[in-house]
Amino acid sequence: MDVGDSRQPLKFAHLLHPTKLRKLVNYWLEEDTSNFDYGGFVVGEKIEKAYLLGKCEGILAGSPFFEEVFRSLDCSVDWHISEGSLLKPVVKVATVTGKVRNVLLGERVALNCLARSSGVATYAKKLNDVVKQHIVPETGMPWHGEIAGTRKTTPGFRLVEKYALLVGGISTHRYDLSSMIMLKDNHIWSAGSITNVIKDARSVGGFNSKIEVECRSLEEALEAAEARCDIIMLDNFELEALHKTASIIKNKFQNILIEASGGVNEDNILDYVGKNIDVISLSRTTQGYNILDFSLKIQKFY
Known part of the structure; x- marks a missing residue:
């Protein structure tokens, strides 16, 4: 065998x-x-x-x-x-x-x-299944990315819910705060800027920890990319702005992953699928x- x-x-x-x-x-x-x-x-x-x-x-x-x-x-x-x-x-x-x-x-x-x-x-x-059956209009091919759950799990029941995501065929995203360095609005406000927070995170995370930054605008996304983050989360963007921003970032920084999040559910998930979107995350997988x-x-x- x-x-x-x-x-x-x-x-x-x-x-x-x-x-x-x-x-x-x-x-x-x-x-x-x-x-x-x-x-x-x-x-x-x-x-x-x-x-x-x-x-x-x-x-x-x-x-x-x-x-x-x-x-x-x-x-x-x-x-x-x-x-x-x-x-x-x-x-x-x-x-x-x-x-x-x-x-x-x-x-x-x-x-x-x-x-x-x-x-x-x-x-x-x-x-x-919904996403796999969908053909991306811009490419004429199936979507290349991943659907991911989030850290919004039931206290004390995280292992079971994260495990079940894998059985269902989607990504677990990060398991806990130690799985990946994810920098959100509160981190940025406390540290003073996106550039500062990425620099500080890199000093302790080293080469083996990916850094993801939650961004609310194209300007924030460009700053995060220029500060050498690994993943940019475009959070709660209007759909047109989401895909436009993702396209601009990908054209300038091809190696950065783009994650779309905020308001995603089974009825609208295909609206978030696009050739410049690498990850679509939603909390309903472990909350709804x-x-x-x-x-x-x-x-x-x-």
């Missing part, structure tokens, strides 16, 4: 650090059961199996989190549908086997993760998504 074959299928679960995953799951379980497990007392420890049912259409995502919840409770999970697949309701997604009180102890935590992760992935996939409906149903174990 060659190297290419050995990497199939691609598993985003390999991105997750086992220790981090266990820590998150333990926190979620402790939050959900702060003292006595009254329901567990009622059912006891007989071995049962439960079917995970997908009850609405969407993309399955979050299986590592679901599985770790039950692994930590000494239960096993047998998947019948692979991560990233399109669910058609009602469908048996997985079977969970273990002591019944442990199955029920992990039920809600595991379903919460799966429902939300799958919701993020479904919305991300929808956006990606719908969850998918799953349930876990106990079956007698024979």
Whole structure:
């Protein structure tokens, strides 16, 4: 088997650090059961199996989190549908086997993760499909850029939401404040100028950290480019001004990436696509998504 074959299928679960995953799951379980497990007392420890049912259409995502919840409770999970697949309701997604009180102890935590992760992935996939099917008029070719989520994630749930973006086929943007140096209006106002803030950021970020600057006008974008930033975010621009500014910057600074952001959603995202736009970012991927409906149903174990 060659190297290419050995990497199939691609598993985003390999991105997750086992220790981090266990820590998150333990926190979620402790939050959900702060003292006595009254329901567990009622059912006891007989071995049962439960079917995970997908009850609405969407993309399955979050299986590592679901599985770790039950692994930590000494239960096993047998998947019948692979991560990233399109669910058609009602469908048996997985079977969970273990002591019944442990199955029920992990039920809600595991379903919460799966429902939300799958919701993020479904919305991300929808956006990606819209853009991939679009031909850019100026080039007559598909768009070369990326759609990205933002750092506007749910506190304590960032890893799940960022992971789900990848399953849905779009970029995570920066994961946290240490992932990339992103300089916004407040940084610029405090530092005095775009030139100053980029110079100071470069002194600590070094060669291995990209610098992105949020700009509100062509003049700010030109200053950022001349100060040698790597990425310019054109934030909340009118569409005509967005594409005109992107064109001017690209004609003078071909290596700078242009990101468009502000007010983007599934209905208008194609308006932001253009030959001079490299990234389109939006927060709705992790703030405005719908969850998918799953349930876990106990079956007698024979």
